[in-house]
Amino acid sequence: MSKSYWIRTFGCQMNEHDSERMAGLLEVQGYRPAPSAEQADVVIFNTCAIRENADNRLYGNLGTMKRIKQERPGMQVVVGGCLAEKDRDLVVQKAPWVDVVFGTRNIEALPGLLGAAERQGIPVVEFSEALQVFPSALPSRRGSKIHAWVAIQYGCNNSCTFCIVPSVRGVEASRRIGDVLGEVKDLVSDGVVEVSLLGQNVNSYGRDVYGTPRFADLLLALDGIPGLSRVRFTSPHPKDFREPVARAMAESSVVCEHLHLPVQSGSTRLLKEMKRSYSRERYLEKIWMARRLVPGLAITTDIIVGFPGETEEDFADTLSLVEEVGYDAAYTFQYSPRPGTVAGVRTDQVPKPVVQERFDRLLAAQERISLQRNQDQVGGELEVLVEGPSRKEPGRATTRTRTNKLVHVPNPCDALREGMFARVRITAAAPHHLEGELVG
Ligand code: SAH
Ligand code: SF4
Ligand code: F3S
Numbered sequence: 265m266s267k268s269y270w271i272r273t274f275g276c277q278m279n280e281h282d283s284e285r286m287a288g289l290l291e292v293q294g295y296r297p298a299p300s301a302e303q304a305d306v307v308i309f310n311t312c313a314i315r316e317n318a319d320n321r322l323y324g325n326l327g328t329m330k331r332i333k334q335e336r337p338g339m340q341v342v343v344g345g346c347l348a349e350k351d352r353d354l355v356v357q358k359a360p361w362v363d364v365v366f367g368t369r370n371i372e373a374l375p376g377l378l379g380a381a382e383r384q385g386i387p388v389v390e391f392s393e394a395l396q397v398f399p400s401a402l403p404s405r406r407g408s409k410i411h412a413w414v415a416i417q418y419g420c421n422n423s424c425t426f427c428i429v430p431s432v433r434g435v436e437a438s439r440r441i442g443d444v445l446g447e448v449k450d451l452v453s454d455g456v457v458e459v460s461l462l463g464q465n466v467n468s469y470g471r472d473v474y475g476t477p478r479f480a481d482l483l484l485a486l487d488g489i490p491g492l493s494r495v496r497f498t499s500p501h502p503k504d505f506r507e508p509v510a511r512a513m514a515e516s517s518v519v520c521e522h523l524h525l526p527v528q529s530g531s532t533r534l535l536k537e538m539k540r541s542y543s544r545e546r547y548l549e550k551i552w553m554a555r556r557l558v559p560g561l562a563i564t565t566d567i568i569v570g571f572p573g574e575t576e577e578d579f580a581d582t583l584s585l586v587e588e589v590g591y592d593a594a595y596t597f598q599y600s601p602r603p604g605t606v607a608g609v610r611t612d613q614v615p616k617p618v619v620q621e622r623f624d625r626l627l628a629a630q631e632r633i634s635l636q637r638n639q640d641q642v643g644g645e646l647e648v649l650v651e652g653p654s655r656k657e658p659g660r661a662t663t664r665t666r667t668n669k670l671v672h673v674p675n676p677c678d679a680l681r682e683g684m685f686a687r688v689r690i691t692a693a694a695p696h697h698l699e700g701e702l703v704g
Contacts, residue, residue, distance in 0.1 A: 275312025417463030530585030
């Protein structure tokens with residue numbers, strides 16, 4: 265009988281995508297998906313290291329696996345991803361029942377490492393400092409029929425002082441435009457209508473292979489692929505986000521009117537200490553430039569609250585920036601000190617209750633602004649892509665606008681199927697979704 269696998273993914277879309285590759289590799293070897301971790305022959309944790317609570321969760325999960333493994337000898341437990349990169353040998357020191365620990369730059373090694381661990385009967389720990397094979401060249405098992413992640417760049421060359429990503433993901437490596445286009449064409453012929461381009465710093469896409477950033481060129485080239493309807497991307501870094509990319513967004517009929525531009529803080533003083541290479545004013549100029557060039561643009565962001573040394577005045581600057589931009593949505597994070605980062609060793613960490621109080625204020629402000637932005641849509645007509653039946657409410661479909669807003673639409677006769685485009689009139693708004701009805 266064939267063996268089965270189960271993967272639990274933490275962290276960002278890049279990790280989701282890496283998990284699809286791990287699944288693809290295992291399926292080529294004859295493995296099939298298991299219904300639960302308890303029933304799987306191979307259990308993989310694809311981990312994230314961006315904030316500290318991830319560490320505790322992994323070791324908690326591994327504790328549970330120890331008990332399951334005692335009842336099912338022969339089962340293999342694997343730890344991959346960014347936290348594996350950070351902890352390396354420490355993983356097997358803390359959890360000696362783990363069979364394989366591997367990194368983000370040697371995903372292709374997974375089947376071989378499983379075999380080696382089985383033969384040797386001891387944990388196998390293997391990492392690679394450089395990207396061996398672009399994961400995009402590996403087989404994949406996608407989570408959706410109509411949407412696909414497409415990695416265009418791995419690693420990050422920036423050195424934001426709060427961030428662990430460069431140390432766990434390595435330096436930037438871009439794929440060639442022709443390779444990306446080839447993959448997208450294959451996906452479209454397989455039924456995909458929407459792709460999300462992934463990279464830590466997509467604006468600098470291409471610099472390492474072409475000597476100059478080519479992200480705008482890539483966006484324009486994607487416009488010519490028949491059958492491809494929507495292109496999204498994440499994340500651009502504000503430092504390198506310039507007019508050619510905004511113009512390409514406007515010019516291309518497939519690139520969606522949504523920009524995720526992580527600001528982190530509204531205080532120029534803190535931005536400098538974060539080494540973000542832009543001031544509040546430069547960031548705002550980029551926002552106005554993008555709004556001017558791309559009509560109907562929705563803008564979202566990432567914000568960190570409680571970076572070391574953050575004063576009430578710095579935080580007030582973040583609050584006022586959020587009001588000034590009027591984001592459609594913001595992902596807000598409480599600062600978490602990371603080992604090996606410049607900010608992680610600072611002695612002026614902001615006390616937890618102060619961070620919590622500021623975080624709550626920011627969240628409340630953003631909820632109000634998100635609701636306002638969504639209420640502005642009520643009465644309007646929009647094109648949506650159907651993602652499938654609503655998970656929570658039977659008889660309704662979950663759909664998405666080009667601006668990346670969720671719209672719930674009544675679907676009594678099940679006419680709206682995954683992958684269909686429809687026109688809807690927006691009837692009601694909430695902070696995180698819209699309600700709509702079919703037009704015509
Ligand atoms: N490359 C992306 C960010 C990837 S990490 C970019 O620069 O836009 C995603 C988000 O996690 C960051 O934008 C930041 O808001 C948050 N983050 C990163 N390190 C963090 C830390 N140490 N504590 C809290 N949030 C953090
Ligand atoms: Fe981290 Fe900065 Fe790189 Fe983003 S750009 S991954 S925040 S170092
Ligand atoms: Fe992503 Fe977390 Fe790694 S955010 S790049 S999985 S540290």
